[in-house]
Each structure stands twice: as structure tokens, then as C-alpha cells.
Amino acid sequence: MTNDRPVDALLPVVYEELRRLAASYLRRERPGQTLQPTALVHEAYLRLMKDRPERWQNRAHFCAIAAHSMRQILIERARARGAQKRGGAQPRVTLDEGLVGGESPSFDLVALDEALGRLEQLDAEQARLVELRFFGGLTIEETAEAMNISPATVKRHWTMARAWLARELAGDRPV
């Protein structure tokens, strides 16, 4: 992810497309179904890129921008919602809404974002991988393709990053 101005300009464009698609998915959705994660990114990619995909940098570039857009918008909204509910101080939102059957534990999205920022300092590649997987919705194989590393390496990094982030969120850092 570079910080070039054009990329900055792409973020809202990609997000707008994602949101437009998601809104139509959600409207069509029947109770009990969940949003198909990768289908959304794929469709946004196809729509935005169908003219000349080869002229755009590449698919990985797109996925990285989509994931980064998602991260920014979700964190910003989580912050706003937290502020709304709690009247301002220390916004904290748990990521449990929309869950069916409570398969995953709820956790704090804003805290996750902060922890991811710390992971970035330690290991930029692992942080990028988490962004692609968790915020971009890519599978192990797609992440491998986007990062140009093997699926096995993705799995190893993913296992480690997950454990590290889980520990950060639990708050028990060894001294």
C-alpha cells in the first residue's frame, strides 16, 4: 500500500462501489443468509476493472485498496457509533452485531485496529495480511496471490498474527 495521492483518491471510489453492491445484496438477502464475503470484492473488482484490467496495476493492488478502504470506514463508523452510544468518552464498540448463532466471540473493533497498528510496527507483512484477510475478506489462497507468497506462508503468518492479536485484545501482555 503506497501513500501516493492517486491511491488516496481511489479509496472512496472503491468503497462506494463496495457499499453500493453490498446494499443491493443486503436488500435481496433472505433471513439466515449472510453476506458472501469474497463475492463482493470480486464483483466490485469486475465492475471497476472490466474495461482494461491490465492497465490498472493489478488485482492485488485492487484488493489492497479495497481492504484498506474497508478498514478505514469500519473503524470510523465504529468510533462514531461508540461515541453516539456513550456520549463521547473512550468510544468502544464490540463486533457482535449481525452475528448468527454467536459463533465468534465479540471483540472491540477499535482496539483491534489499534493492535493492528502495533503489529504493523513489528511486522508489516503480517499486518498487511490481516488487513487483506479480515478487512478485505480474501481467502488464504487469494491472500497468497495478492501478496505473492505461498499459501503455506500465509497460513503460518496468519496463525501467528491471530494469536498475537488475540493476546493483545485480551490485554495480558507479559512484562
Place this chain on the structure above:
Amino acid sequence: MTPERWRQINDLFHQVTELNDAAREELLTRTALTDAELVAEVRSLLAAHRPEDGFLEQPAWAVAPTLAFDEPLARAGAMVGPYKIVREIGRGGMGVVYEAEDTRLRRSVALKALPSEYATDPVRRERLTREARAAAALTHPSIATIFALDELEGALYLVSELVRGETLREELGRGPIAGERLLSTLIDLAGGLAAAHDAGIVHRDFKPDNIVRCPDGRVKILDFGLARAPASDPRLTQDGTALGTPGYMPPEQLAGQDVDARTDVFAFGVVAWELATGTHPFGASAAQMLEHLLEGRAVTAIAVTLPIAGLEPILRRCLRRDASERYASAGPVLQDLQALRLTGAQPAAIPAPVATSPGTALGWWQVHQVVLGVVIASMPVATWFVRRWDPRMGSWLFLVVLALATISVATRLNLFFTSRVNLPHLRDQRRRVYPVMAGAEAILGVLLLASAAMVAGDTDALASVLVTLAVATMASLGVIEPATTAAARIDSEVPHR
């Protein structure tokens, strides 16, 4: 933590996760003898390592789609403050729009629910309030009037005049607008924008979807006062730059730089071009515009004929890539359009367009390609008969002519189809293939003249066919093609760079 330390932690962590409990404990105990700190770190990670708990396995926005995508929804009949929702009439980047009834005044209004960020973020809220206040002061027949900015049930709502009719986007779906109706529409739109610019207000998202044609035939611009600051980009939020719609955004807005009245002038140029021709001036989809931005390339308006003489230079000046070359605001655009209506003359200080409009000339250029393709395709047929006079030479001649003619015809067909389906790339494409094509055709001309000389005297009919084909090709290469190409402006960079 050093990178080296981080690597050690990673290595040991992966090593022990693959072991069973006993072997893991043994390895950790052994390693702790030399590096207790490392083992403590890895143990705490192992404690957090629960592969089956589903942590982070679902993408954030699949787990919380409402957080990611949804706006607060109001149902028909529901009351929001004093407003009774009638129905949802639109949905866009700035939220959901409802038709509602103001129960106090008994009048219909458009109620736009703004994203929650505007209610909670004091900076944004302040800016939105300021813009809405300024826009509410605008009263112009071409602008939908803003009535209020209300906070209701924790969310912000922009209340404005309900404009019934169809959007210009829908109208465009039936094709371009012609003649007097086009000119009066453009004058109305430029008038609305000019009034806003005079008051220091920039629309930032001027496009056919934001313009409604009322049943009385007049047009109204919607959504003034909504700087569409995207939630996803803090930098844009801070400096107040707004997100528009790709395809209507000038380069400086795409690049995230400051926008001013000239941004609207560009968008006006795009909309006007679309209304006049039914096509986008850059043949652009969002992806193509982004591509232009990414590659720093100039966007080039495609060559078509505008239905009103004198309109093209005005629109081309609106569409300059460089903001400083555009009209400074919508006011002078309005003046030029009014001058055009009054006199039908060219506005001052703008060079007259060339005699042949590029649209017609492009048609002739295409005809030229097809005719020449047919001429060249007939060359192998003509040389086939030369074999009777000299079988060996004739066969070679036929094969060489066939090969060269195939190259030439294929290239011309390629250019022809490029001009039909992908006009913006025609210039580059032609520059690439022209030397090969022209070379092949020059050799063809020489070969045909040579074979005409071979058979002349024996069969003057064949000789004259060969000479005719050769001369036609050479005349085309030397005279006709440069003329049609120049007239169609295929090789020049119009209109802005």
C-alpha cells in the same frame, strides 16, 4: 522489539504448535534454560492461540454488515420529528432520501437522512451546518431550495423542496436532447450554478442524477450544500475536499486537491456534452477515468458533432484538464451560452472551429479505410493472372503480394474497428502500426507497377488493372489518407492536454 527477536518468537511459536503437548512442554522447558524471556513470550501467545474459536475468521464486514453498509432505515408511515415518511425515493453516498410530509405546514418535502458521522463528529457537523446555511440562502428557479437542517432522534436530516419529475439521467436514457430545448436546459443549469458560484458555493457533485426536469420543462439542481466528504478518508475530511462522482470529476478533484467553482465548470461541461450527444466526452467509465489519473495521462474528448454550432468551443473550454484554462466560474459560461442564443454567433476570444467537423470527417476516414482495404484485397487476385506469363516469377510475385496485402488489410480493419469501438486509443494505435502498414503498401505499389511492365504488350487489360491498383494505393498513401486523417483530427491532440 528487534526484528531478530520477532523472528525468534515466530520460529519457536511455529515449532511448538506442530508438537504434541508433552514434546512442546519439553522443548519449552529446555529453551527456557537459555532464554526464559523468549519462552515466556511464546507461552503467552500459545495461551491466546485457539485455532477453533473463529477469531477473525469471518471478514469484518460479513460479521457486521449493518456497521459497514447500512443506513438507519425509516419505514413508510413512520414519523421522524414532525415529518411523516411517505416513501423512499433515493439512496446515495450521502444517505437515504425520503419523500415526507411536513405535518406542521402540510407540504411535501424531501427528507435526506445523513450518515451518522455528521451527527457525532463536531467538525463535520459544523462544516455541514455552515454549507447548508449558505445553500439555504440560495433562491433560484434552477436550484431546489433547502428548508432546514434538523437533528431528529439523534440523526441529522436535510429538509428540502421536493422536486417531482425525472432526472436528466433518466432522460438521457432515451437519447440526447436537441435544438432549442438543449440550449435552454444548458442556460438554466449554468444559471443555477452561476447563482451558487456568485454566493461562494460550489456544488462538487454536479451530474445528471442530481438534476431533475420538472413537469413544466424547467430543470432543478439538487443537493447543493452537501459537501460529500467521504467517511473513509480522514485527509479529505480535514481539508474539506469533497468526493464527487468519477466521470464528472476534473483531474484536480480526482487527485484529492482543493476544489472550487472550476470543478463545477468541468462537471457542467461533461453533463452538457452528454445532453448534446448522448455520449460521455471521454467515453469514460469510472475505471477509465481512474486509469487516466493513475497514469497521469491527458483525457481527450472524443470527436463527435455537437448539434448546435458554436457550442463545442464553449464546452471544450469547460473541459480543459488544467483548471486555469477553464472558465473561472459558471457566470461567464452562462454569458457565452446566452450570447449563442441571441446571435447564433461565435462567442468572442474563442477560435472558430475548423470547417469540417471532426465527427463527419471521422466518417469519411472510416470510409477511406474500408475502400482502401477492398482495393488492396483485390491485388493478390490481379497478380494471380500474371503467372500465365511467367509461372516462376509470377508465383513468387503472387505469394509476396498476398502476404503484404494481408498485413495491410488486417491493419486497416484493426484501425477501423478501433475507431468504432475505442476511439480514444485510435491515435496511439495508429501511430504504432502506421509505419508497417505504409511500408507494406508502398512495396505493393512498386510490385504491381513492375508486374504491369512484365505483362504490358501481351495483355494490356491486365496491365491497366495492375497500374490502376498501384496508382490508387500510392495516391491514397501520399495524398488522400493524410487529408482525411488531418480532417478527422486523429493525429492531433484535441482538445486539452
